[in-house]
Structures are given as structure tokens and as C-alpha cells.
Amino acid sequence: xxxxxxxxxxxxxxxxxxxxxxxxxxxxxxxxxxxxxxxxxxxxxxxxxxxxxxxxxxxxxxxxxxxxxxxxxxxxxxxxxxxxxxxxxxxxxxxxxxxxxxxxxxxxxxxxxxxxxxxxxxxxxxxxxxxxxxxxxxxxxxxxxxxxxxxxxxxxxxxxxxxxxxxxxxxxxxxxxxxxxxxxxxxxxxxxxxxxxxxxxxxxxxxxxxxxxxxxxxxxxxxxxxxxxxxxxxxxxxxxxxxxxxxxxxxxxxxxxxxxxxxxxxxxxxxxxxxxxxxxxxxxxxxxxxxxxxxxxxxxxxxxxxxxxxxxxxxxxxxxxxxxxxxxxxxxxxxxxxxxxxxxxxxxxxxxxxxxxxxxxxxxxxxxxxxxxxxxxxxxxxxx
Numbered sequence: 001x002x003x004x005x006x007x008x009x010x011x012x013x014x015x016x017x018x019x020x021x022x023x024x025x026x027x028x029x030x031x032x033x034x035x036x037x038x039x040x041x042x043x044x045x046x047x048x049x050x051x052x053x054x055x056x057x058x059x060x061x062x063x064x065x066x067x068x069x070x071x072x073x074x075x076x077x078x079x080x081x082x083x084x085x086x087x088x089x090x091x092x093x094x095x096x097x098x099x100x101x102x103x104x105x106x107x108x109x110x111x112x113x114x115x116x117x118x119x120x121x122x123x124x125x126x127x128x129x130x131x132x133x134x135x136x137x138x139x140x141x142x143x144x145x146x147x148x149x150x151x152x153x154x155x156x157x158x159x160x161x162x163x164x165x166x167x168x169x170x171x172x173x174x175x176x177x178x179x180x181x182x183x184x185x186x187x188x189x190x191x192x193x194x195x196x197x198x199x200x201x202x203x204x205x206x207x208x209x210x211x212x213x214x215x216x217x218x219x220x221x222x223x224x225x226x227x228x229x230x231x232x233x234x235x236x237x238x239x240x241x242x243x244x245x246x247x248x249x250x251x252x253x254x255x256x257x258x259x260x261x262x263x264x265x266x267x268x269x270x271x272x273x274x275x276x277x278x279x280x281x282x283x284x285x286x287x288x289x290x291x292x293x294x295x296x297x298x299x300x301x302x303x304x305x306x307x308x309x310x311x312x313x314x315x316x317x318x319x320x321x322x323x324x325x326x327x328x329x330x331x332x333x334x335x336x337x338x339x340x341x342x343x344x345x346x347x348x349x350x351x352x353x354x355x356x357x358x359x360x361x362x363x364x365x366x367x368x369x370x371x372x373x374x375x376x377x378x379x380x381x382x383x384x
Contacts, residue, residue: 002371003336007150007178007313007362009199009206013260017203020259024252031248033229043251050258051241054210057261058194059186064213066241067254071177072098073222074195074211077244078173079103079144081219085112087141090132092119092156094149094347099175103144118346119145125157132161142171147179151347151358152296153310155183155303162190171217181264182273182311187214198253203260203365208253211244221246270305272365276312277302279363279372283314286376292319292383296351296358314361318383323357333378337361 003011030040032047048062055065068074079089079102089103106114117135121128132143143165148155158174165172166189173193176185180194181201187194191214198208213219221236225246230237237243264272284299296315303309318326323339330337340357341348348354363372 001331001334001336002367002374004361004363004367004371004375005336005338006364006367007200007360008338010201010203010364010366012366013205013256014203014263016263017205017256017259020256021205021252024255028251028255032251033227034248047249047251047254050254050261053258053261055212057264058196058210058212059188060194060212061215063240064187064215066211066213066244067249067257068195068209068211068244069207069250070199070209071175071195071197072209074209075099075144075173075175076102077211077222078193078195078219079142080106080222082142082171082173082217083109083114084141085109085114086139087114088137088139089114089116090119090135090140090143091116092121092128092132092145092346093350094121094151094154094156095144095146095344096150096175096177096347097343097345098177099144099146100346121154121156121350125160129157129160129164133164136164136168136170140168140170142173144173144175146175146177147183147185148311149344149347150178150313151342151344151351151360152315153178153313154297155179155308155310158185158191159189164190165192166190178311181260182269182276183308184269184305187212192217198257198260202257203263204257205253207250208257210257213240215240219244223247267365273305273308273312275365276363276367279367279369280312280314280361282369283361283372283376286373287316287379290383293317293379294319312363315358316361317353317356317358323353323359326359329382330375330378335375335378 028043028046030043032044055062075098103116119131147158162172171192176194176196180196194212196210198204199206224236227242229242281299287293294317327339338360
């Protein structure tokens with residue numbers, strides 16, 4: 001099967017990641033921080049090295065780099081951890097459910113009343129920025145937004161939003177699930193928290209994620225329990241990362257994430273972005289011959305790596321067909337693409353595609369022109 005569903009999870013994984021997982025299972029069998037024997041200590045050291053790589057990649061300190069189960073786990077930790085009984089959040093109208101649902105859930109808290117506002121996004125980033133600015137009030141606890149839409153690839157002006165939040169004294173939480181590994185994202189300059197999946201643009205394995213902090217805001221942990229580092233007493237330890245890593249973690253996932261960072265550093269995020277952009281532009285060019293295929297933006301809208309307008313994905317639909325019908329046909333022919341609503345209710349509501357969904361073409365560093373042209377040839381057979 002030719003795989004173009006990399007916005008859901010990248011596949012295949014780099015060889016260095018595969019080898020790291022094998023080594024983690026075969027050699028790092030001890031429970032890190034849970035014993036003083038050599039096997040546990042060697043495992044703890046391997047996890048620490050992976051944490052150092054992730055911290056360096058996002059410009060953070062090691063102690064403020066927390067391993068999570070996925071980006072959703074990281075976002076819930078940040079959103080709910082920063083919240084109080086009477087919090088106000090600002091989110092965008094293209095958020096993934098991993099942002100919109102926990103924010104919405106905060107409005108149903110007992111003994112409190114949280115609220116949220118939804119900022120409209122536009123093609124003009126100045127209008128988007130103004131939309132956020134007018135919704136921030138003296139009661140706003142945090143602004144939470146995605147770096148790039150997982151449906152359309154649209155890049156939000158997250159750096160400018162971060163500086164706005166810094167100026168207004170508001171916490172800014174960035175969902176980097178679709179931007180991490182493709183866009184230049186670093187902690188600081190108003191970005192207080194970065195939440196990222198480990199298995200997408202960072203090329204790690206599923207079941208891994210990361211929460212990076214600048215250390216300026218205190219979070220309450222999402223859960224409490226054994227941390228290995230401190231077992232005396234009933235109070236959850238207050239030091240990071242132990243405070244947020246209760247229970248046995250995904251050792252293989254953490255080590256693989258470090259190997260994914262090695263892959264990115266070797267190849268370069270700019271090179272990957274440009275490669276994927278070229279494949280998207282080729283795909284759009286080859287299918288634009290027919291009006292039966294609806295594209296949701298133009299090939300020249302991607303922009304350059306230093307100033308991107310979109311991440312390299314292509315959302316499209318075929319007239320008269322539900323997106324899931326299209327992806328079912330493609331799957332039978334040996335092509336993996338995603339249809340449906342992509343866990344992004346707000347985005348599809350904005351695009352008026354809640355009934356049909358959207359087909360998403362999402363290449364990775366491992367796809368090539370030959371595979372793209374094979375997909376185009378098949379699309380032509382059942383469109384014409």
C-alpha cells in the first residue's frame with residue numbers, strides 16, 4: 001500500500017527509530033527511576049538522553065520537557081492544569097478536538113464557571129491576529145491554538161499571537177501536533193507551552209508525545225501517583241518532570257522519540273518541508289484538470305519554509321461523493337488517505353463539510369513523485 005496518511009501518523013518510520021525501539025525492548029528492560037540496579041539505571045539514562053534531545057529541539061530546559069502519551073494528553077495537561085474555577089480561554093475556529101473538547105469540558109466544572117471564546121481565522125493573518133486580540137480580556141487565563149490546521153494545513157500566526165499574549169500577560173499554549181518537525185517552533189517569545197505528538201512530524205512511534213514549558217506558569221498535574229523519584233509521603237512531588245509523569249511511562253516511545261529527533265536533525269526540517277511541499281504541488285497540478293475535484297486552496301499558497309502559509313497537506317473532495325467513499329475506493333486500490341472529519345469539528349463546521357468530510361492527502365519524507373503520479377492515475381480512472 002502507498003501511504004499518504006502521514007498527518008495522522010508518519011509511516012514508515014526512519015530506520016534509526018526502528019532500531020531504537022528494538023534496542024529499548026531488548027536492552028532497556030528495567031523500570032527507570034524505580035530501582036537502583038544497573039538495568040533500571042541504564043534505562044533511566046537512555047530516557048534522559050532522549051529528553052535532552054527533545055528539549056534541545058524545542059529550545060527548552062530538560063526539567064521542563066515532559067513525556068506524555070500523545071499530544072492530546074499534553075494539551076489536556078496544559079489546558080486543565082492552568083485553569084481555575086473561573087477561567088476564560090480563547091481558541092480558534094480551526095482547532096482539533098484535542099483543544100476544543102477539553103476547553104468545552106472546563107465549562108462544565110463543578111463549583112466554578114469557565115468560559116471560552118472562539119476567534120475567527122482568515123487568509124489575512126492580520127485579521128486573524130486582530131480577531132484574537134479583541135477576545136482577550138482581563139479575565140482570560142490562556143489562549144490555546146494550533147500552529148497549523150490538521151485539515152487544511154493553514155498556518156496560524158502563532159508567533160504573533162504568542163507576542164500578543166506576552167504583551168497582555170496571558171498564557172499561550174501551542175498545539176504543535178501538525179507543526180512539530182515541519183515548522184520552526186521553539187519555546188519562548190510568548191510561547192509558554194508547546195504540546196506535540198511524537199508519532200507525526202517527529203517520526204517517533206504511536207503512544208508518545210511531549211509537553212514543553214518555559215517554566216513561567218505553574219500547572220496542576222492531571223493525575224497523581226508514583227513518580228519513582230520521591231515515594232515518601234502522600235503529596236505529589238512538585239519538581240518537574242516528575243510532577244507530570246506519574247506511573248510507568250512509555251520507555252520505548254520516549255527513546256524512539258529521541259531517535260526521531262536525530263533523524264530530523266540529520267535531514268533538516270527545511271528539507272523535509274520543501275520535499276513534501278513539492279509533492280503536494282505536483283498532486284494539485286495533476287488533478288486540477290477537472291472541475292469534478294474540489295481543492296480548498298491553490299498550489300502557490302504553501303509559501304516558503306521561513307514564512308509558510310500552509311503545511312504540506314492537500315484537502316480535496318470529489319463532486320457527488322462522500323469523502324469516506326473516496327478513501328474506501330482508494331484503499332481497495334492500494335492507497336492510504338484519510339476521509340471524514342479528522343477529529344476537527346470546528347474546522348469542518350467552518351468549511352461547511354460536516355456532511356461530506358474531506359479527503360486529505362498528506363505525504364512524508366519517504367514518499368516520492370512516482371507514488372504521487374500513481375495516485376493521480378487511479379483518481380482519473382474513476383472520475384472520468
